[in-house]
Amino acid sequence: MFSVAVQHLKITYPSQANRQRAIYDLSFTLRAGERLGLIGESGSGKTTVARALMGLIRDEHIHSGDICYDGVSFLTLKESERNRIRWNQVALMFQNGLHVLNPVLTLSQQIVEPLIKHKSMDKKAAYAVAADYIRLVQLEEDIMGMYPHQLSGGMRQRFLLAMALACEPQLVILDEPTTAMDTELKQEIITLIDTLQRQFRFALLVISHEFPVIQSLTDKLIVLDQGQVMEEGHTSNLLHEPQHPYTLGLIQSSPELNPYLDLWGIPSLRLPSVHGGCTFYNRCTQAIERCATERPELQDCDEDNQRVSCLRGGIVTLLQANKVSKRFGKRTACHNCSISIRAGEAVALIGQSGSGKSTLGLMLAGLLPPDCGEILFENEPVKMQQVSAKMHGIQMVLQDPYSAISPYFRVKQAIQEPLDVLKQGSQANRLEQVKHLLQQVQLPNHDGFLDQKCSELSGGQLQRVAIARSLILQPKLLIADEIHTMLDPSTQANVMRLLKRLQNEKGFSLIFITHNLSLARKVAGRFIKMEQGTIIENQSALEFIHKRKAVETKSP
Ligand code: SF4
Structure with missing residues (x-):
C-alpha cells in the first residue's frame, strides 16, 4: 500500500x-x-x-x-x-x-x-x-x-x-x-x-x-x-474540542464556524520567538514565564489521539464548578450545577429571569456561598470574597451600575479603589492605570472627568466605568451579569462591542449572563442554558442556535 x-x-x-x-x-x-x-x-x-x-x-x-x-x-x-x-x-x-x-x-x-x-x-x-x-x-x-x-x-x-x-x-x-x-x-x-x-x-x-x-x-x-505543529488529531475532535489556544483562536476567527459571532481574530502581531520559546507566546492568553524561553514539544493530551505542543498541556481549565446548589428559604435557586470555563473562551449563561443564572454567577465569583458542591479556580477552592479581591482573579460586572458603584465616588476613585485596597503600586502608577483603562473603555481621561462624580454620569458612561473598575485587577475571568439591560439599544451595542474587544485584546475568559439570545450569539462561542435552577443545555453556540431553529421550523 x-x-x-x-x-x-x-x-x-x-x-x-x-x-x-x-x-x-x-x-x-x-x-x-x-x-x-x-x-x-x-x-x-x-x-x-x-x-x-x-x-x-x-x-x-x-x-x-x-x-x-x-x-x-x-x-x-x-x-x-x-x-x-x-x-x-x-x-x-x-x-x-x-x-x-x-x-x-x-x-x-x-x-x-x-x-x-x-x-x-x-x-x-x-x-x-x-x-x-x-x-x-x-x-x-x-x-x-x-x-x-x-x-x-x-x-x-x-x-x-x-x-x-x-x-x-x-x-x-x-x-x-x-x-x-x-x-x-x-x-x-x-x-x-x-x-x-x-x-x-x-x-x-x-x-x-x-x-x-x-x-x-x-x-x-x-x-x-x-x-511548528501546535496540535494534531482527528479533524472532528479538533474542531469540537480544540486543546491548543492557537487552534481555539483560529476556530473563533472563522466566519463559517461562527456565523453569528462578532469576530475579532487572534490578537497581537505574530513575532518570531527570539529566545527559543513557544511561537505562540506573545499572543497566548495563558502564557507563563517559561513559555518565553522553552519550546514545547508535541505530546499526547487526554483526548483520543490528540496531541498538543503546549507547556501547560493545552488550554487550561480556569474555573470548575461541581454539583453546586443554593436555596433561599424554600426556593431552590440552583440545583446540582456543574460547569467548566477554559482560558480565553466566552460563554453565555442564558435563561429566563429567575432561572438561577445570577445566583450561579455570584457563587462562581465567590460572592455568595453555595449550600453544597465545589468551585475551583485554577485548581484552588474558591473562598468567599477572596478570588474577586486579588489580582488576576475573578471579577463581576453587575446589571445595575448605579447600585454597584457609590454615587459619591469620583470616577478616579471608583476605578482605582480595588488597587488602593490591595496597595498595588505607587499612587502615580495607579493613576496611570486608571487613565489607561479609561482610554480603553473609550471614556475621557483628563483631570476634569477623573474628578467627576459618578452620580453625574449617564448609564452608558457609568457601565463603562464599572467595566474599567472590574478590569483594574486584570482578572482572568470576567462575569458580566445582564450588563446591557439598563442601556438604550445604541449604548447597549457600543458597550457589548467594547466588552468583546477587551476580551479579545486582554484574553480573559468571559461568562456573559443574559436572557437576550440575539446578544449572546454575538458574544459567546458556547451556550449554557438554565431553567428552574438547573443547567439543561451546554453546547457550542452554533449547535444551540441550529437546534433551536430546527425546533422552531418543526413547530406548527
Ligand atoms: S501556554 Fe505557553 S506553551 Fe502553551 S501555547 Fe501558551 S505560550 Fe505556548
Whole structure:
C-alpha cells in the first residue's frame, strides 16, 4: 500500500538578520485513501510543506529530517529520480490557476505534456487520457483548445484538478483549493474533490486556512503556527474540542464556524520567538514565564489521539464548578450545577429571569456561598470574597451600575479603589492605570472627568466605568451579569462591542449572563442554558442556535 512519511523535517530559510526556521520538526504518515489537512494562518509554513513533498525546496534549506515515498528516501535521490516520483506518485494543485498555467500555451498542450513526459504516452493516447480527465472534472472537452485566460476561475480550478489527477498520482496535494471563490463555487469544487478522492482512493493532503474545506475533505488535521505543529488529531475532535489556544483562536476567527459571532481574530502581531520559546507566546492568553524561553514539544493530551505542543498541556481549565446548589428559604435557586470555563473562551449563561443564572454567577465569583458542591479556580477552592479581591482573579460586572458603584465616588476613585485596597503600586502608577483603562473603555481621561462624580454620569458612561473598575485587577475571568439591560439599544451595542474587544485584546475568559439570545450569539462561542435552577443545555453556540431553529421550523 502506498505511503508517504515525513520524518522530523526541519526547513530553514536564510533571512537578513538570522536564519528563520520555516518548518520545525514535522512528522506525519499518509497512506492510500487517507485524508489529512494542514491548517494555519498565512506564513505558518503550509505551502513550504507542499513544496518539500514535491522536492521543490533547495537541498541547502533542508536542515534535517526526511521524506520517504513507499519507504524510499526522497531527499537523497538525484533530481532525475525525484522527477520520476513527481506526477507519477505525487501531484500538487496550486491555488492560483492563472499564475500557475502558462498563458501562451493551450490547455491541451499543458495537460498532455506531463502525460507524454511522465507516462511515456504518444501524443494521441495522451490527448485521449487528458480528455477523459477533463470530462471527469465536469468540463467540456472543447476547452482543450482554449488558453487559460479564456476560462473562469472555477473552470481553471477544475482544469488544474484534471491536470493533477491525469498521471494517476497516489498522493494529491491541494494548496488552498477554493481560495477567493464564491460560496457556491467553493461547495461545487469541494464536492467534486470529495467524490473523486473516494472514487480513486488516492492519499489527499489539503492545505487551507478555511475550515469548511478542511471539515469536508479531511479526517485528520495538523495545525501549524510559524512552522511548528501546535496540535494534531482527528479533524472532528479538533474542531469540537480544540486543546491548543492557537487552534481555539483560529476556530473563533472563522466566519463559517461562527456565523453569528462578532469576530475579532487572534490578537497581537505574530513575532518570531527570539529566545527559543513557544511561537505562540506573545499572543497566548495563558502564557507563563517559561513559555518565553522553552519550546514545547508535541505530546499526547487526554483526548483520543490528540496531541498538543503546549507547556501547560493545552488550554487550561480556569474555573470548575461541581454539583453546586443554593436555596433561599424554600426556593431552590440552583440545583446540582456543574460547569467548566477554559482560558480565553466566552460563554453565555442564558435563561429566563429567575432561572438561577445570577445566583450561579455570584457563587462562581465567590460572592455568595453555595449550600453544597465545589468551585475551583485554577485548581484552588474558591473562598468567599477572596478570588474577586486579588489580582488576576475573578471579577463581576453587575446589571445595575448605579447600585454597584457609590454615587459619591469620583470616577478616579471608583476605578482605582480595588488597587488602593490591595496597595498595588505607587499612587502615580495607579493613576496611570486608571487613565489607561479609561482610554480603553473609550471614556475621557483628563483631570476634569477623573474628578467627576459618578452620580453625574449617564448609564452608558457609568457601565463603562464599572467595566474599567472590574478590569483594574486584570482578572482572568470576567462575569458580566445582564450588563446591557439598563442601556438604550445604541449604548447597549457600543458597550457589548467594547466588552468583546477587551476580551479579545486582554484574553480573559468571559461568562456573559443574559436572557437576550440575539446578544449572546454575538458574544459567546458556547451556550449554557438554565431553567428552574438547573443547567439543561451546554453546547457550542452554533449547535444551540441550529437546534433551536430546527425546533422552531418543526413547530406548527
Ligand atoms: S501556554 Fe505557553 S506553551 Fe502553551 S501555547 Fe501558551 S505560550 Fe505556548
